[in-house]
Amino acid sequence: MTQKHKVVWWAFLLPLAAILIWSLNMTVNRYVADYISPVSISFYRWILALLILTPFVLPQVIRSWSNIRPHLGKLAVLSAFGMVLYQGLAYTSAHYTTATNMGLINAFIPVFTIIVGIFVLHVRPAITAIIGSFLSICGLMYVMAQGQWGHLLNFSNTYIGDVLMLIAVFFYACYGIFLKKWQLQMPLIQSLYIQVCFSILLHIPMILWTGLDPINSQNASSIVYAGIFPSIAAPFLWMLAVQLLGPNRSSIFMNLMPVFTALIAYLWLGESWTVYHTIGGIVILFGIFLAQYTPKLKV
Numbered sequence: 001m002t003q004k005h006k007v008v009w010w011a012f013l014l015p016l017a018a019i020l021i022w023s024l025n026m027t028v029n030r031y032v033a034d035y036i037s038p039v040s041i042s043f044y045r046w047i048l049a050l051l052i053l054t055p056f057v058l059p060q061v062i063r064s065w066s067n068i069r070p071h072l073g074k075l076a077v078l079s080a081f082g083m084v085l086y087q088g089l090a091y092t093s094a095h096y097t098t099a100t101n102m103g104l105i106n107a108f109i110p111v112f113t114i115i116v117g118i119f120v121l122h123v124r125p126a127i128t129a130i131i132g133s134f135l136s137i138c139g140l141m142y143v144m145a146q147g148q149w150g151h152l153l154n155f156s157n158t159y160i161g162d163v164l165m166l167i168a169v170f171f172y173a174c175y176g177i178f179l180k181k182w183q184l185q186m187p188l189i190q191s192l193y194i195q196v197c198f199s200i201l202l203h204i205p206m207i208l209w210t211g212l213d214p215i216n217s218q219n220a221s222s223i224v225y226a227g228i229f230p231s232i233a234a235p236f237l238w239m240l241a242v243q244l245l246g247p248n249r250s251s252i253f254m255n256l257m258p259v260f261t262a263l264i265a266y267l268w269l270g271e272s273w274t275v276y277h278t279i280g281g282i283v284i285l286f287g288i289f290l291a292q293y294t295p296k297l298k299v
Contacts (some may be wrong), residue, residue, distance in 0.1 A: 014241035015253040021234040023103060023260035027268055029091055030099040032222035038062035038091030040213035041223060043203040046083065048227025050196050056102065057193040064190060071184050079198035082175035088206075097161025100271050103261025104143055104281055105165045107254065110288050111136045112173035120177050125291075132291025139283030140166070147276030171220060188239055196231075253287050 031109075032041060043128040067068060092100060111133045117123050125133075144162045184191060215223060241253075258281055 004055040005275045008161045011244040014237045017123055018234040018237040019253050020260055023257050026102045026261045027099040028222050028225055029094040029262045030269060033094040033217055036213045036219040038088055039206045042087050043207060044223045045226040045231055046196050046199045049231040052232060053193050056198050060191060061190055067186060074182050075194045076198045078175055078178060081171045082203055083195055085171040089108055093165040094220045097158045098271050099265035100262045101162055102165050103258040104284060105162060107171055107258045107284060107288060108136060108140060108169050111291055112170050113176055115175035115290055116173045117175045120181055125275040129147055129291040132287040135287030136284045139280045139287060143276060143280035152204055155247050177268050186286045
């Protein structure tokens with residue numbers, strides 16, 4: 001085995017680690033929901049990320065400011081989609097639904113990316129993408145209905161949480177599409193840093209409205225985890241994976257998130273994996289596979 005093959009082999013651990021971190025964060029979201037408000041944990045998370053990144057990235061930002069400044073408006077929009085709306089709605093969703101459901105719904109990002117891309121990038125999806133998207137939607141509705149279609153008419157807390165998570169996933173799909181549409185010519189770490197700065201600014205009006213919960217022994221560890229691992233470590237590992245393996249090969253690992261999340265939620269929170277999760281999950285993942293790993297976009 002050559003050195004090149006060894007590098008490629010170990011590179012497969014990068015997206016795997018990133019997905020594991022994000023999956024654990026889904027369970028952390030559910031765990032900490034009883035101890036801190038969604039706005040508070042989201043704000044603390046990005047404050048911690050900013051404090052960690054600043055010594056390393058701020059000097060780069062200062063040197064590259066003339067190149068960054070024209071992109072500030074777009075970076076603010078990206079921050080609103082990916083760091084404020086997506087994260088905030090995900091934390092809110094955790095107050096009503098299970099981490100298992102959140103993981104399954106989060107796997108829906110590729111399908112929403114196709115749908116949003118039709119309107120923003122003006123592309124025409126292949127027939128396989130249309131069929132795959134339809135299958136995924138059916139699977140998702142089956143999970144939200146808890147295996148009984150009549151439950152869709154009952155606005156239970158779990159149903160409300162699932163809908164909020166679905167809206168959150170829509171905003172994250174918007175984040176990815178606009179990131180692709182604009183293709184900002186700047187280092188990814190600098191883009192991440194500026195988006196973190198904007199996320200803190202965008203949180204201030206909400207904090208003035210709702211107030212800020214104090215950090216205590218019950219929520220401190222969750223804040224530290226959220227501020228370091230899913231905010232910094234996972235995106236860094238993912239960027240390396242895309243660099244070494246390519247975006248298509250890396251994106252395959254996204255399908256492991258519902259499995260990892262369900263397993264962690266079972267071991268940590270005692271959540272159950274039911275028959276409707278199995279049936280709906282298989283349909284969702286098959287639809288995503290069909291939509292994502294075939295020629296899906298046609299100009």
